[in-house]
Amino acid sequence: MTPNSQRALVALALAATLGLAGCAPAAQGGGSEPAPTAGGTLTYGRLASANDLDLHTQITANNAFAIDKIFESLVSFDEHGKIIDWLAKSHEISADGLTYTFTLREGLKYSDGSDVQASDVKFSLERNLAKQGPLTLTAPISEIVTDDAAGTVVMTLGEAYTPFLSELTSFSAGVLPTDFGGKTEEDFFKAPVGTGPFAVSEWDPAGDLNFVKNEHYWQDGKPLLDGLDYVFVADDNQLLQRLNAGQIDAVEQVPAANADAVENGEATKLLKSDSWAIEQVFFNTQKPEFADVHVRRAVAQALDLPGITQATTFGTARAASSLIPPAIEYSAADAFDAKPVLTHDVDAAKQELAKSDFADGFEATMLIPSGNSARAQIAQVVQESLAPLGIDVQIESIDLASFRERFKAFDYDFMINSGQSDAPDPNGLVTFQADPEGFSNSFWTHYTNPEVTKLMHEGRTTADGPEREQIYTDIQRILAGDVPYIPVYYSPNLHGTTAKVHGLESLPNGSVRFQDAWVEAK
Secondary structure, X not given: OOOOOOXXXXXXXXXXXXXXXXXXXXXXXXXXXXXXXXXXXXEEEEOOOOOOOOOOOOOOHHHHHHHHHHOOOOEEEOOOOOEEEOOEEEEEEOOOOOEEEEEEOOOOEOOOOOEOOHHHHHHHHHHHHHHOOOOOOOOOEEEEEEEOOOOEEEEEEOOOOOOHHHHOOOHHHOOOOHHHHHOOHHHHOOOOOXXXXXXXXXXXXXXXXXXXXXXXXXOOOOOOOOEEEEEEOOOHHHHHHHHHOOOOOEEOOOOHHHHHHHHHOOOEEEEEEEEEEEEEEEEOOOOHHHHOHHHHHHHHHHOOHHHHHHHHHOOOOEEXXXXXXXXXXXXXXXXXXXXXXXXXXXXXXXXXXXXXXXXXXXXXXXXXXOOOHHHHHHHHHHHHHHHHHOEEXXXXXXXXXXXXXXXXXXXXXXXXXXXXXXXXXXXXXXXXXXXXXXXXXXXXXXXXXXXXXXXXXXXXXXXOOHHHHHHHHHHHHHHHHHOOEEEEEEEEEEEEEEOOEEOOEEOOOOOEEOOOXXXXXX
């Protein structure tokens, strides 16, 4: 387990005193690494293209992990999930937890060379609030006061809100120029201007995205690369073939089945780290069969999650027992491993199904995105596991874009998807997956439990400590019993590179920082 720094406001204030240099990632490979060389372009293979760069309307990884190269926030987090100052050189939190004061770094500039003003932060956060997008700030912000001369931003909350600093680490809390630098919104987001290490040079929303180095970046001498190309390849096996052939320098995701081969390849390397992601089976609770909690519990008990995890991740992942991954504070995974809420028991699954309105079984279709071999394998195991219960499962595999359209329209029976936190506080994941009042409607499952909703609100306003931990333990226990989704395993980050690539920093949200990345001459 990787604890984060949010145990108390005192701890957060202490974190604010840490200098950025002290949090910088160690060079990949330690002392055996050759000396970094500036210049060149790194090609990065991805399974999905970036089709929208508006930081206030997007949430999926294909867009988020492009947006975070362009826009940056006041605070961020390191490879262990620890919150660190970023565009702010320091921050202070008042004793009552209601006032947050940030002081910007001196000399901050956008990629077009224009100065960053404190008032830009106010403009950006107010647009975030006005858009009410998928990752909008939910903190009760009552006032934002800025002083451009002093470079300060003072935010006042209507009531204490424990996850606030964590929310500000999100890419959606990034800073952009006031009034889009004089452009229209539409024109601005075609070639956005931010403080990030890279700026867009060419972009096909259905294909590749090419970045150039931000010559005005605030970290001295960085990025080392002159360019970064996101290359879109819709099949993970093809991506791997191109990596092995040296046609691309790195891939965003290595299939678990190939992790050993990449790690032990003469010309490749594997970057494995803990993440905030969980692979899950989701139920559409608007469907009569899956609205029945006895059916959902029966399905959960019919699945051998450790077996599925081992078979489909080849030992790279840990079977899940609760919604919150071990890398996020207040995860109950260790406790539930020792004393599971539900266990794999086919006889118990049959008895549970007998309590439902579908005791004789039924037909259902499992929706999965194509091009993902692990999810195809999981779907087959689910199909085989549910057959003894009389549940006839058909598997429907469709392209990723259509998959997203279908589940967001509630046009599915059950599906395999991942849940992932964007910030190091349990509130983010719980809000996204269990809040019927939020935009995602409990991750498009339509799950509603008033007790969970009540606890979720309490978790936001309770200070870090044992009382808050108990709230999130109670939430995880209720969800494990109600089963609106089945957490299957905690997904590690598995990035692959050629042996000539150095300095990538893998973040627990699945993104990669390229500030220190460089590529040996080919």
